[in-house]
Amino acid sequence: MADRLDRYRSKRDAGRTPEPVPAEPVPADAPAPRDGDAFVIQEHHARSLHWDLRLERDGVLASWAVPKGLPGDPGTNHLAVRTEDHPMEYLTFHGEIPRGEYGGGTMTLWDQGTYETEKWSDREVKVVLHGARASGRFVLFQTNGKNWMIHRMDPPVHDPLPPLDPMLPAERSRLPRDAGTYAFEFAWGGERVLVPIEGGRTDAARRHPWLRPLAESFGSRTAVLDGEVVTLGGGEVLVCYDLLYDDGRSLVAEPYTARRAALEALHLSAARWQTAPSWPGQAAPVRQAAREQGLPGVLAKRLDSPYEPGPSTAWIFVPSRAAKPPRD
Structure with missing residues (x-):
């Protein structure tokens, strides 16, 4: 039978x-x-x-x-x-x-x-x-x-993915005076990378195959991460510091504080990826720590700023050390 x-x-x-x-x-x-x-x-x-x-x-x-x-x-x-x-x-x-x-x-x-x-x-x-x-x-x-x-066959149920162009900081020699309106992060000096994740996969794995487990860990959750690939402890690590899209919703129009909260809620912490630390209002201590760790500088990010692809004055890069004055 x-x-x-x-x-x-x-x-x-x-x-x-x-x-x-x-x-x-x-x-x-x-x-x-x-x-x-x-x-x-x-x-x-x-x-x-x-x-x-x-x-x-x-x-x-x-x-x-x-x-x-x-x-x-x-x-x-x-x-x-x-x-x-x-x-x-x-x-x-x-x-x-x-x-x-x-x-x-x-x-x-x-x-x-x-x-x-x-x-x-x-x-x-x-x-x-x-x-x-x-x-x-x-x-x-x-x-x-x-x-x-x-x-x-029905209309879309999610926001469209945002354009995959990174937000770029303006360079200044001094920290902003109104430090309380900014969050301060390390400038890592690594390779800037946007990581779109959909269906447990990411195109970023073509260049960095070790990102495949990160994408798979998201399951069906769609996201776009912003960060840098840096060398820590002798190996490449993705340091994430922004979230442009999360679970069907575009976050680019949201203020930095909302995007940061959504990023931290993902609890990205593993041997090959982590969430970058951020310190609102802590301008001088973060710059001093960057100098002591040999990092190129700090990024000051306005707490109320949306994500603006391309150059933006809402993010400011300040070198760890002030430039030396020219000799006479």
């Missing part, structure tokens, strides 16, 4: 994985049961991060692996790879699949809910999702074999 879960069973050993492996088959030639309307999306940290979209259909869960997650903008389609049907028990599954087993890695429940079917064929599936995090009309369409695409 043919079993709708034959492919699923063939890839798993019930004695080695905590995944549900039902004892009873789901007959492929039996009359299809009344279709339910449940769906689940699981965040799957396997060999590569992806999200598994599963839709209840004919007594099983029709499944797609979506490497970048569901698109938030109808202008961008995302790859969706058709995988084997999964058992209904997978609607609530989460846990650790042992390394070396098929799909080995951590699986968490990203969203659950119900859906409506507008169209279902062998090459096109059109649904309306009703979940806490995923909602709206989507269409999945086959492009080549197991490769499908998923397209959002």
Whole structure:
């Protein structure tokens, strides 16, 4: 008797994985049961991060692996790879699949809910999702074999990503007199870099591959970090000091204080990345510390300033040491 879960069973050993492996088959030639309307999306940290979209259909869960997650903008389609049907028990599954087993890695429940079917064929599936995090009309369409695409049919749900041009400080020889209106940070003298993160990936990893784990740690959260790659303790480290975009919301129009609070809330602290320290109002002590540590200078950032791509007088670079007067 043919079993709708034959492919699923063939890839798993019930004695080695905590995944549900039902004892009873789901007959492929039996009359299809009344279709339910449940769906689940699981965040799957396997060999590569992806999200598994599963839709209840004919007594099983029709499944797609979506490497970048569901698109938030109808202008961008995302790859969706058709995988084997999964058992209904997978609607609530989460846990650790042992390394070396098929799909080995951590699986968490990203969203659950119900859906409506507008169209279902062998090459096109059109649904309306009703979940806490995923909602709206989507269409999945086959492009080549197991490769499908998923397209959002509703208007965008997020702010567009900001232009990826850094804010640049003006150079001055003296610290600002109204120090209480500024935050003071070290000027690190490293490589300035903007790090856009989407779908657990970042283009910045092309130049700095060690940033891939940072991007993956964000999961489905979209962000744009501003900072510098500096050498600390003999290795490259990303020092982050601004946040331009966070979880679907552009922050470039927000004041420095709001962006800084959002950055600190990310708790970026690891061997290869960290949040740069910042000291509101502490002009002279920060400059002295920069001088003692051999850093090129300090940055004074107005507390009320938005993020302005390109040169801006709202940020001021002051060298650690005053320039020597010319000799007669």
